[in-house]
Amino acid sequence: MSYYDDYIHLKECFNVNDDKIDLDNGLTIYNSSFISENYEFLPQIKDLNKERNDSLSLNGISSPYQYKIINIDDADIIENKLYKFTVFTNPKASKSKKITILLHGLNEKDWTKYLPWAKRLVEQTNSSVVLFPIAFHMNRTPAEWSNQKIMSKVSDERKKMFPTIVDSSFANAAISTRLQYNPQHFFWSGLESYCDFIQFVKLLRSGKFVNLDKDAGINIFSYSIGSMLAEIILFTNENNWFTDTKLFIFCGGATFNRMSPVSKYILDSEANIAIYSYFIEHLEKELIIDKKMSSYFQKLNSASFYFKSMLDYHKMKEIRNKRLNELSDNIAALLLEKDTVVPPYEVVNFLKGEDRKRKIFTKILDFSFEYRHETPFPANEKNKLEVNKAFDKVFNIASKHLS
Numbered sequence: 001m002s003y004y005d006d007y008i009h010l011k012e013c014f015n016v017n018d019d020k021i022d023l024d025n026g027l028t029i030y031n032s033s034f035i036s037e038n039y040e041f042l043p044q045i046k047d048l049n050k051e052r053n054d055s056l057s058l059n060g061i062s063s064p065y066q067y068k069i070i071n072i073d074d075a076d077i078i079e080n081k082l083y084k085f086t087v088f089t090n091p092k093a094s095k096s097k098k099i100t101i102l103l104h105g106l107n108e109k110d111w112t113k114y115l116p117w118a119k120r121l122v123e124q125t126n127s128s129v130v131l132f133p134i135a136f137h138m139n140r141t142p143a144e145w146s147n148q149k150i151m152s153k154v155s156d157e158r159k160k161m162f163p164t165i166v167d168s169s170f171a172n173a174a175i176s177t178r179l180q181y182n183p184q185h186f187f188w189s190g191l192e193s194y195c196d197f198i199q200f201v202k203l204l205r206s207g208k209f210v211n212l213d214k215d216a217g218i219n220i221f222s223y224s225i226g227s228m229l230a231e232i233i234l235f236t237n238e239n240n241w242f243t244d245t246k247l248f249i250f251c252g253g254a255t256f257n258r259m260s261p262v263s264k265y266i267l268d269s270e271a272n273i274a275i276y277s278y279f280i281e282h283l284e285k286e287l288i289i290d291k292k293m294s295s296y297f298q299k300l301n302s303a304s305f306y307f308k309s310m311l312d313y314h315k316m317k318e319i320r321n322k323r324l325n326e327l328s329d330n331i332a333a334l335l336l337e338k339d340t341v342v343p344p345y346e347v348v349n350f351l352k353g354e355d356r357k358r359k360i361f362t363k364i365l366d367f368s369f370e371y372r373h374e375t376p377f378p379a380n381e382k383n384k385l386e387v388n389k390a391f392d393k394v395f396n397i398a399s400k401h402l403s
Contacts, residue, residue: 026090043188093126098217099219103132103134103222116391134189165270166269172268184290248331260343333348
């Protein structure tokens with residue numbers, strides 16, 4: 001089937017609640033339960049900027065909907081602790097002893113666009129494909145954060161409080177509110193995502209998942225901000241589990257300060273300013289105040305250490321470059337010419353170096369149809385033949401690297 005046909009078909013039949021979904025051609029989808037053991041270190045409200053949280057008012061404008069979003073301890077969000085991950089497999093994949101883990105982008109709450117990606121990777125790499133949700137994303141979020149009516153009210157509050165705000169929308173209202181008032185969430189949710197990934201591999205190796213071979217090799221297909229997590233996983237190489245892991249990066253891979261995530265679908269401008277200010281402009285000062293976060297960053301060669309190395313392009317370059325040199329055969333990246341969220345030249349600079357001497361495969365493509373970072377393959381009748389061709393080209397390159 002073509003990309004367009006797969007998209008329509010999978011959108012209709014997929015849900016994350018059914019334990020098993022049988023598709024055509026022997027393809028099966030499993031949804032398996034996961035209990036995160038990595039939420040106890042998440043900050044409580046009292047650990048964050050309580051003064052700022054308690055003054056959620058500007059020019060006499062009250063903010064009850066925003067306040068509800070931030071006035072909760074992350075460890076109490078049950079959806080983030082108890083959730084399901086999705087596995088695509090077929091008879092060939094189950095015998096191949098290979099797994100490809102797909103990591104998604106920032107502020108996503110629905111797997112729909114990734115379903116054809118997973119199906120194609122199963123078919124072309126003969127590996128089972130795991131859709132693994134990042135903390136406080138996808139099915140790891142409270143239902144209210146995806147409720148258009150409620151989130152529109154949050155966005156309205158933000159527009160009144162910040163008249164010059166750019167790209168505030170119901171789609172990004174929840175994450176923008178959380179990150180503007182408490183930018184630390186960006187680190188803590190990333191750390192939990194990393195720890196959950198490691199927990200998943202530990203459970204895999206102990207034979208806990210009946211639909212996945214405990215001795216399977218692990219590769220990663222990463223998109224957007226998921227690429228930052230994937231790079232940290234390879235840099236850290238915990239327990240030497242990822243020495244042979246192949247990573248394919250799509251529309252991602254730059255340091256944080258070389259991305260531009262202001263979009264109605266990702267972050268609004270106020271949230272972006274707050275994160276940039278915290279992690280790029282004032283991080284060392286913030287770490288003097290935040291002793292807990294500072295202690296994590298001091299652990300050499302840890303996930304937190306490499307997270308810090310991925311923030312600013314000009315800092316910790318020698319450390320990053322050393323690991324990239326060692327991993328040059330493991331990593332490949334495909335970028336899109338008109339991607340303004342993760343500019344392709346920034347990824348090439350990062351992966352290959354300014355002198356372009358590092359032998360990491362990178363390729364920049366452009367398509368004949370209108371696309372953007374958030375929707376590289378728009379599923380519409382108008383351009384479906386061109387989109388099908390573009391999708392085939394991208395996943396032929398990805399599958400070759402991951403096979």
